[in-house]
Amino acid sequence: MNRLELSYEVFTRRAGATTGSPVTPDEFRDVLRRSTLGERRPVDDLERLGRMLDNSNLIVTAREPVRRLLIGISRCVTDFGYCCYCSDLAVDEAAQRQGVGKELLRLTQEAAGEEATLLLVAAPNAKDYYPHIGMTHVQACYAWNRRR
Numbered sequence: 001m002n003r004l005e006l007s008y009e010v011f012t013r014r015a016g017a018t019t020g021s022p023v024t025p026d027e028f029r030d031v032l033r034r035s036t037l038g039e040r041r042p043v044d045d046l047e048r049l050g051r052m053l054d055n056s057n058l059i060v061t062a063r064e065p066v067r068r069l070l071i072g073i074s075r076c077v078t079d080f081g082y083c084c085y086c087s088d089l090a091v092d093e094a095a096q097r098q099g100v101g102k103e104l105l106r107l108t109q110e111a112a113g114e115e116a117t118l119l120l121v122a123a124p125n126a127k128d129y130y131p132h133i134g135m136t137h138v139q140a141c142y143a144w145n146r147r148r
Helices: 025-034 046-054 100-112
Strands: 007-014 017-019 058-063 070-078 083-091 117-120
Touching: 007 100, 025 046, 025 070, 025 083, 058 100, 070 100, 083 100, 100 117
Parallel strands: 083 117
Antiparallel strands: 007 017, 007 058, 058 070, 070 083
16 A cells, blocks of 8 residues: 555544544454454454444544545543553554554544553554554553453
8 A cells, every 4th residue: 555645533432422433343344354453353243343343432543535445443442531441453454654553543642631541452463563653561461351
């Protein structure tokens, strides 16, 4: 993909108020598959992808402006006051290394607010990317893994 002029959009849900345009489960699945993230997400379960989108309260998208093709997405859960967890940062492999992910995260951080810490778990192939864009590595993280 050549260097594209992309349109970015922020979708937030705060106390019942919604802004921006939602992403469909089909679009979400498509961009996950075109990124490396599809290998670790339930891309064959559209209903589950729909729940993931419906229950996210901060989504930032990058779209090709003519066809409106979804090129990248940052999907988060935040309280807009202390913490923002970015569950998915997916960028079409053909558009990687062009600043799309960095801009998605910049807009995510801006939308979450200056009082919120932005956290994410790096995909194995992307762990060297985040220090490169200025994020700090946090070692004390724990999880209970999903059962299915």
